Amino acid sequence: MAEQSGPGVEHVLCHVCGGQVTSFLDLGRQPLSDCFLAPGATEDEYFYRLAVGVCGSCTMVQLIEPVDREKMFHEDYPYYSSGSSVMRSHFEDTARRLLEHTATRTDPFVVEIGCNDGVMLRTIHDAGVRHLGFEPSGKVAQAARDKGLRVSTEFFEERTAVQVRSTEGPADVVYAANTICHIPYIESIFRGIDALLGEHGVFVFEDPYLGDIVEKTSFDQIYDEHFFFFTARSVQAMAAAFGFELVDVERLPVHGGELRYTIARAGKREPDAAVARLIDEERVRGLADPIVLRDFADRVERVRADLRTVLHDLRDQGRSVVAYGATAKSATVANFCGIGPELVSYVCDTTPAKQGRVTPGTHIPVRPVEAFRDSYPDYALLFAWNHAEEIMRKEQGFRGAGGRWILYVPHVHVV
Ligand code: SAM
Ligand code: TMP
Ligand code: ZN
Numbered sequence: 001m002a003e004q005s006g007p008g009v010e011h012v013l014c015h016v017c018g019g020q021v022t023s024f025l026d027l028g029r030q031p032l033s034d035c036f037l038a039p040g041a042t043e044d045e046y047f048y049r050l051a052v053g054v055c056g057s058c059t060m061v062q063l064i065e066p067v068d069r070e071k072m073f074h075e076d077y078p079y080y081s082s083g084s085s086v087m088r089s090h091f092e093d094t095a096r097r098l099l100e101h102t103a104t105r106t107d108p109f110v111v112e113i114g115c116n117d118g119v120m121l122r123t124i125h126d127a128g129v130r131h132l133g134f135e136p137s138g139k140v141a142q143a144a145r146d147k148g149l150r151v152s153t154e155f156f157e158e159r160t161a162v163q164v165r166s167t168e169g170p171a172d173v174v175y176a177a178n179t180i181c182h183i184p185y186i187e188s189i190f191r192g193i194d195a196l197l198g199e200h201g202v203f204v205f206e207d208p209y210l211g212d213i214v215e216k217t218s219f220d221q222i223y224d225e226h227f228f229f230f231t232a233r234s235v236q237a238m239a240a241a242f243g244f245e246l247v248d249v250e251r252l253p254v255h256g257g258e259l260r261y262t263i264a265r266a267g268k269r270e271p272d273a274a275v276a277r278l279i280d281e282e283r284v285r286g287l288a289d290p291i292v293l294r295d296f297a298d299r300v301e302r303v304r305a306d307l308r309t310v311l312h313d314l315r316d317q318g319r320s321v322v323a324y325g326a327t328a329k330s331a332t333v334a335n336f337c338g339i340g341p342e343l344v345s346y347v348c349d350t351t352p353a354k355q356g357r358v359t360p361g362t363h364i365p366v367r368p369v370e371a372f373r374d375s376y377p378d379y380a381l382l383f384a385w386n387h388a389e390e391i392m393r394k395e396q397g398f399r400g401a402g403g404r405w406i407l408y409v410p411h412v413h414v415v
Contacts (some may be wrong), residue, residue: 002272002391008023008026009022009023010022010051010053010064011023011053012053012064012065012412014055014057014058014062015060015062015066015184015185015186015228015242016055016058016060016062016186016234016237016238016239016383017055017057017058017060017241018057018058019055019056019058020055020057021053021055021056021060021064022052022053022056022061022290023051023052023053023055024052024053024054024221024290024293024296024297025051025052025066025222025293025297025300026049026050026051026054026298027050027051027219027222027227027291027332027336028049028050028335028336029047029048029049029050029334029335030047030048030049030223030224030332030336030361031045031046031047031224031331031333031335031361032046032048032067032071032072032224032331032360032362033223033224033328033329033331033332034072034077034078034079034225034328034359034360034361035360036078036326036357036359036366037357037358037359037360037363038352038353038356038357038358039154039320039339039356039357039358039365040202042358042363044403045360045361046071047104048065048067048224049065049126049221049222050063050065050223050332051063051064051065052064052222052229053136054288054290054293055234057231057235057238058234058241059231059237059287059288060228060230060234060236060237060238060339061228061229061230061231061233061234061288061293062184062212062227062228062229063184063222063224063226063227066184066227067139067224069136069155069183071224072182072224072225073136073137074136074137074138074157074217075113075137075138075139076138076139076353077137077138077139077140078351078354079116079140079328079351080116080117080238080351080353080415081116081117081119081140081240082117082118082119083350083351084387084390085390086254086387086389087119087254088119090252090254091119091120091123091177092123093118093173094120094121095120095121095122095123095124095127096175098110098173098175098204099123099124099127100127102172102173102204103129103172103173104172104200105172107130108129108130108172109130109131109132109168109169109170109171109206110124110129110130110131110132110170110171110172110173110175111131111132111133111134111164111171111173111175111196112131112132112133112134112174112175112176113134113156113174113175113176113179113189113205114134114135114145114156114176114177114178114179114182115133115134115135115141115149115151116135116137116140116143116144117140117143117144117147118133118143118144118147118149118151119148119174120224121133121144122144122147122149122192123305124146125147125148125149130168131150132148132150132151132152132164132168133149133150133151133152134151134152134154134155134156135152135153135161136153136154136155138153139197139353140331141153144214147191152164156189156192157185157189157192158188158189158191158192158195159188159192160190160192161191161193161195161196162192162195162196164196165195169242170196170197170198170201171196171197171198171201172198172201172202173201173203173204174193174196174197174200174201174202174203174204175203175204175205175206175208176204176206176285177205177206178207178208178255178258179207180205180207180228181207181208181226181227181228181229181230182225182226182227183227183228183324184227184228186228187242190238190239190242190243190244190245191246192239193240193242194243194244195215197265199265199268200264200268200269201264201265202247202262202263202264202269203244203262203263203264204211204260204261204262204263205260205261205263206252206258206259206260206261207228207230207258207259208221208226208229208230208255208256208257208258208398209230209231209251209257209258209259210229210230210231210234210287211231211257211259211281211282211285212256212257212258212286212294212410213229213256213257214285214287214292214293214296215257215410216256216409216410217296217299217300217303217409217410217411218256218257218409219296219303219332219336220327220329220330220333220408220409221256221335222330222332222334223328223329223331223332225328228260230259231259231282231287231288232246232249232259232275232278232279232282233279233282233283233287233288234288235249235259235261235263235277236275236279239261239263240266243265243266243268244263244264244265244266244296245263245264245265245266245268245269245271246261246262246275247262247263247264247269247270247271247272247275248261248262248271248272248273248274248275249261249272249274249275249278250262251260253280254386255386256344256386257322258380259278262280262378266289266350282358295355302411303411303412304336304337306408306411306412307333307337307339307408308338308339309338310406310412310414311339311343311344311381311406312343314378314379314411315342315343319377319378319379320345320377320378321343321344321345321362321378321379321380321381321406322344322345322346322347322348322372322377322379322380322381323340323344323346323347323348323379323380323381323382323383324347324348324369324372324380324381324382324383324384324391324395324405325347325348325349325382325383325384325387325391326347326348326349326351326354326359326366326383327383327384327386329383330347330359330383330384331359331360331361331362333383333408334359334361334362334364335360336362339362339364339381340362340363340364341362341363341364341365344364344381345363345364345365345377346364346365346366346367346371347359347364347366347367347383348365348366348368348369348371348372349367349368349369351394352365353381355367371396372395373395373397374399376397376398376403377403377413378402378404379403379404379405379406380398380403380406381405381406381408382405382407385407385408385409386411388405388407392405
């Protein structure tokens with residue numbers, strides 16, 4: 001139980017360094033963000049408390065209360081990474097770069113944590129390179145196996161990493177996208193990396209960047225699955241805490257702004273100048289400063305108020321409003337802002353596993369995108385704003401028919 005000190009402020013222990021984490025934003029009672037329910041089966045829905053804080057010692061921003069991993073990642077986990085053409089080419093490019101620059105030894109071995117439906121590993125496999133994906137969510141893991149990939153359905157952690165090392169030998173690269181930030185048991189991850197990685201191997205991972213979240217007020221990046229919100233500075237501290245070193249950082253435009261971190265064993269590789277440069281920039285921006293983070297929290301409240309006003313006004317004017325993209329992120333927005341079927345009649349989404357179900361907590365029906373194209377609404381709330389370019393390109397007919405998009409990043413606006 002978190003200790004209270006002052007109105008609304010809580011302190012818990014940091015999952016990286018054991019220092020004191022102080023909360024700066026409370027998003028209230030929230031459902032599991034990827035738990036899409038059958039319409040008649042919403043009674044026993046699971047809720048948890050979503051609040052976020054910053055560690056006063058290592059600067060890591062993290063959730064105040066973790067959710068059990070088995071509640072989030074299981075047989076029916078409905079997120080399929082290959083659903084976006086932009087992400088497919090992002091991961092093809094990533095795989096090619098790993099093959100060209102990192103997995104260059106004879107008979108290299110590439111391991112991916114959270115390989116999902118194989119969106120990245122398929123290119124490694126097609127190149128004939130030895131690989132193994134860890135993917136505990138059963139159906140998405142099967143989608144990767146259907147592509148011919150080698151997949152373990154165990155969670156990656158120290159125990160499973162040690163097993164792989166003993167049977168397969170050292171890995172040249174351990175890669176993860178949008179997965180390390182999901183893992184509160186981070187010490188076990190680094191112990192596993194230590195067991196598995198060859199002496200000169202690298203651990204490369206990419207996740208949403210706190211710098212982008214603060215700049216864009218994209219508070220919807222905060223939900224059960226996103227436990228950590230990384231910066232170059234906090235990842236540098238985390239790597240050092242476990243005997244590793246941050247040796248490179250690269251900004252990525254995907255998912256609303258991410259950072260890719262390259263981590264090596266301490267002292268094995270000269271850090272690129274980009275690391276010190278970005279850490280300096282983060283210091284100037286005050287990304288670990290409670291005042292800056294509380295200002296972010298104030299802007300979140302403003303977005304909530306503005307979005308509610310727009311949606312209530314449209315309803316009062318009798319306009320039709322739907323949402324586009326039943327993203328995990330949108331669970332935070334819908335539940336925090338009180339957006340249910342009375343304001344947004346349905347959410348369209350291309351994922352068969354989400355269609356015919358209702359959204360977590362707010363119970364908005366999820367329909368195939370054909371429902372949207374068959375009869376355009378007046379307004380569409382773009383929950384999948386991180387895929388805006390791809391979606392707006394393929395949905396030009398909506399604007400052509402007079403439809404308007406409602407966006408809430410970086411502030412509420414209609415285009
Ligand atoms: N890498 C893909 C991408 O970027 O699109 C998938 C990201 S998805 C948001 C996170 C994935 O990590 C899920 O498929 C989940 O099952 C998996 N995952 C969570 N914890 C894990 C762990 N300890 N080991 C391996 N995979 C894990
Ligand atoms: P993400 O933001 O976590 O990647 O989730 C995107 C969601 O939006 C996912 O459920 C798939 C859906 N989607 C569409 O419905 N149409 C699209 O064109 C894209 C790119 C995603
Ligand atoms: Zn800490």
